[in-house]
Each structure stands twice: as structure tokens, then as C-alpha cells.
Amino acid sequence: MRRIFILLTAVLLLLVDQTILPFLSVYDSFGSILFTFFGLFAMRTDFDDAILIAVISGVLQDLFFPYAFGLNTLVNLFLYLGLAKIGLTLKEGKKTIPILFVTLAQAVKTLVILIILFIFGIRGNYVSVIVTPVYTLILGMIIYRFVVAYSRIPVVKKEWRF
Amino acid sequence: MADLLKDKLYRKIIILAAVLVVIFGITVYKDNKSLVESGAGAALNPVQKVIYSTNKRMESLIDFFLRYEDVKQENEELLIANIELEAKLRSFDSMSEENEKLKEMFEFKNRQDQYDYLGTNVIGKSGSGIITSYIIDKGENDGLRRGMAVMSQEGIVGQITETAKTWSMVETLSSENISIHVTLVEDKENSGILEGHVGSGRKQMAKISYLPIDSSVKEGDNVVTSGLGRFYPPDFFVGKVVKVTEDKGNLMKTAIVETAVNFDDARMLFVIKPKNNEDVEY
Helix, strand or coil: CHHHHHHHHHHHHHHHHHHCHHHHCECCECCCHHHHHHHHHHCCCCHHHHHHHHHHHHHHHHHCCCCCCCHHHHHHHHHHHHHHHHHHHCCCCCCHHHHHHHHHHHHHHHHHHHHHHHHCCCCCCCCHHHHHHHHHHHHHHHHHHHHHHHHCCCCCCCCCCC | CHHHHHCHHHHHHHHHHHHHHHHHHHHCCCCECCHHHHHHHHHHHHHHHHHHHHHHHHHHHHHHHHCHHHHHHHHHHHHHHHHHHHHHHHHHHHHHHHHHHHHHHHCCCCHHHHEEEEEECEEEEECECCECEEEECCCHHHCCCCCCEEEECCEEEEEEEEECCCCEEEEECCCCCCEEEEEECCCCCCEEEEEECCCCCCCCEEEEEEEECCCCCCCCCEEEECCHHHCCCCCCEEEEEEEEEEECCCCEEEEEEEECCCCCCCCCEEEEEECCHHHCCC
8 A cells, every 4th residue: 555655656746757847947957856755755764665766766767768777766776775874864854954965866866877878879968967956956945845744644654563 | 795695675775776787788779668668658648648738738828928029029920921922822833733744744753742741749758857858649559660750840850769659759859869861952962960969058959060171061051851761751941050160170061050940849740651661771
């Protein structure tokens, strides 16, 4: 049930990514509400969850990603694990640090994808290295409280087993 | 390393990463999407179509109100242009009739008739802003293949880069990942490969490289498709040359082209499909 709920949330965010955000693009580039949302969520959860949301969000992004499948999932996996690790050291209630780390994660993701694609002879939009993190920063500021509320929904909230 | 593998979490991460690297390696050089991607995409396509087209309409409406004065002036200019064009059309009709008769006399086959034009809609934009790629609602089931050109009434706008069963991905002429063979209206001797041009800001730009140094290409020249390879018909408008640079060391010229159609503004799109695929050199 929990996984299905997370998957449905991801599908909804993917649709926003592909149909609404392109109209708000800057130099043909835009951020991802899917990556930002689950990046912030990863900072509030454990490693197992980080893997789960990295796979769900990554596979959905890869479905419509041109030229190659798996790149988004792979990069999301390591970034979300890193974010979850940082999240464990943070105190509840801090807003700025999670948003800044997700922004940094987006910058790393864009750069890594551009470099890997470049190696395979595929050229991307280089301006996106600057645009996507800024976009993520703004998106993060807007959606942070929704992520907090989302992680407190009974279905999403993880029951601790002792 | 052995200790790492014993840990359940690390084992999970390593296996997952290895599987993803293999999948990436397999799919990176493939032209078409797998069955899973095709199916999952098809399931989301109807919803995408509704949301994307609603937004497109909203954007046009806002744009209309913001540019009301411009639209009014443009309308007046178009009315005048229309009257002039109607006059030209009348003389064109008689010429066309005469041309048809002459063609019949020489049994000349019209190249434009050897292609089908399949109407399609943009239903989303993908690539997470890193690669600018559009999703259209026609795919392999409609006979689409990688490399086919996409056009609007004004001219060529892009090319198909990947196909799934019921949807495809398109990149615009300003992308560095696609290329089409073009020539100049002013001098058909000047032909070359048109590719995307980086650093062009918001305007969609492309460039024709490796033109000979003695080429007569100049600013303002009109660029059209050459029809080479028979993938799409000749003489479809692509754009105008806005700048010519010379590389004396390599004895060549590069022409920077502003594409005629902005993909975002294009309303109705068509995929150019050769009627007889056997003729086409892929």
C-alpha cells in the first residue's frame, strides 16, 4: 500500500514535470519537481526508503528520457542515499539546509548526466547546469512544507519496528 | 570489499547499480524504446495530452492579451499581405496548370507526391531540461522511424530521435544531436549538413559547417532541404542565414542559420513519411 501510494505520487509529479514545468522553462531548461520532492523526502527518511524512491523516481524519469535508460535511476540512487545520510545528522525543523543540499544534488545530477552523455556523443543543453539548480532551489522553497506534511501522512509514515 | 558485500544494504546498492549500468549500456545506442517503456508511456500519454494541450491553450491566451497591440498590428499587416498573395495566387494557378501539362508531356514525377504527411500533436516535453526533447503522439504503429523530419506549415522544425509503439521523441533543429542535408535557394551549389548551434540563447539557431571558402553564401540567404537521401522532399524551408564566419586555416566557411519555425510556437505538426521506404537511404 505504502509503495503504491509513493508510486502514484511520483507519477503525478512526473506529469507536472512534463506538462506544466516546460511552460515555465528558462533558456529551454527547467527543474524537476519529481526529483526535488523526493530529494527532500529522502532527507527525512532511511536508506531503504532512499533506494525505493530513487528507483521509483528514476525509472519514471528514464521512461521518457531520450537515448538511454537507467541513467536517471543510477544517479538518483547515489544522490538520494547521500541525502538520506545527511538527513540523519540534521535536526527536525531545519528548512534551509535540506533545500540547499537538494539544490546541490540537482547540480551534481545535471553535470554527471551531461558528462556521461557527452562521452557517448550525445549533446545536451549546457545552460541547464545553472538553470536546473536555481529552479530546484525555488521549487524546494515552495514545496518543502508539502514534503513535511507528506512524510507525516499515516500511509507514508514508517512504523518503527523494535 | 567482502565485508561490504555481507552487509544487506550495500549488497542491494551494488547489485542495483550493476544492473542499471548494464541496462544503460544496452539502451544507449538503441533507436527505439523497449516494450516496457512503450507500454508505460502509452498508459500515460492520454493524461499528458490533456494537461499539455490545456496549458498550451492557456499560454496562447495569456500571450494574446500581453501582445494585444502587436497582434492587432500583425493582423493589419497580414490582411495587406493576404491581398497581395491572392493576386499572386491567381497568376500562380495558371502557371501551375501549364506546369502540370508540361510535366505530363515529359512524364516527370513530382518528388513532393512521394511523401505522406502525418498530422501529430506534442503531448509533453522530456529530458528533464538537460536534453530538450518533445514527445509526440504517433509512433512505430503509424510507421514512424528515427530520422524522419517533423514540419509545420512554415517549414522543417525537427527530427525524430527515438520511437516507441504509440509515441516518439523529437528534437528541434537547434539540437546538436540531429542533422539534415540542406542547400541554399540563392545558389544550389552551396549545400551542406545543418546541425544545432550552441550558445544561441532563446532563439533557435543552427549552423552549416564545412562550406568551401569560395562559397557564395551570404547573410539573408534562404536555406531549404536538399532532398538528398530521399528521407524528406527537397525545397522545404528551413531558415535564413544570419551570419557567415570564415576559417581561413581550414579553408572553409560556416553559416549560422536562424530556423524559420520555433518549435514552441508551432501549432499543427506533420511528420514527413516516405511512401516507399525502399527508396530511402537511412
